[in-house]
Amino acid sequence: MRQVTASPSTVEQQDSRPPDIKTMRDSAHLLLAEDAELPVLDELDTFVLALRGHIQLLIPEVSQAAGREPKDSIPRYCALACIGEARNKLRLGADGTLPIRLSSARKLARVLNALCDHYENLSQYQGAGR
Numbered sequence: 001m002r003q004v005t006a007s008p009s010t011v012e013q014q015d016s017r018p019p020d021i022k023t024m025r026d027s028a029h030l031l032l033a034e035d036a037e038l039p040v041l042d043e044l045d046t047f048v049l050a051l052r053g054h055i056q057l058l059i060p061e062v063s064q065a066a067g068r069e070p071k072d073s074i075p076r077y078c079a080l081a082c083i084g085e086a087r088n089k090l091r092l093g094a095d096g097t098l099p100i101r102l103s104s105a106r107k108l109a110r111v112l113n114a115l116c117d118h119y120e121n122l123s124q125y126q127g128a129g130r
Contacts, residue, residue: 018061019057019058019061019119021116021119021120023054024054024058024112024116025113025116027047027050027051027054027109027112028051028109028110028112028113028116029109029113030047030109031047031102031105031106031109032106032109032110032113038102039102041098041101044098044101044102044105045094045101047105048094048101048104048105048108051105051108051109051112052090052108054112055086055089055090055108055111055112055115056090058086058112058115058116058119059083059086059087059115061119062079062082062083062115062118062119062122063079063080063083065079065118065119065122065123066079066080066083066118066122068122069122075118075121075122076122078118079118079121079122082111082114082115082118083115085111085114086111086112086114086115089107089108089111090108092104092107092108
């Protein structure tokens with residue numbers, strides 16, 4: 001039986017695409033908006049998995065962007081602190097009552113939004129030739 005694998009160029013193309021910040025922000029906004037409708041439990045579980053996935057994709061991107069900043073850079077320091085906070089939020093449990101689960105989901109949404117901010121800020125600095 002022949003084994004099918006992805007060609008190296010396909011993998012490289014996937015890795016070189018920037019993260020979809022708009023989609024990530026839209027996902028976070030669904031829970032953080034003042035007029036947000038509360039999801040039912042099954043929807044919340046699916047939504048939390050998406051938030052976690054976005055965070056896991058964005059952490060290395062922000063880390064890489066921060067790594068290009070000078071060691072004494074304030075944006076670098078803030079981004080690295082946010083990455084630490086994001087990793088802590090990823091450790092939150094996925095069980096409990098609906099209000100507890102909703103609170104955890106909102107924490108994930110807030111940290112995702114913050115990572116998006118750091119990604120955009122660091123990209124802006126690097127694009128300006130700092």
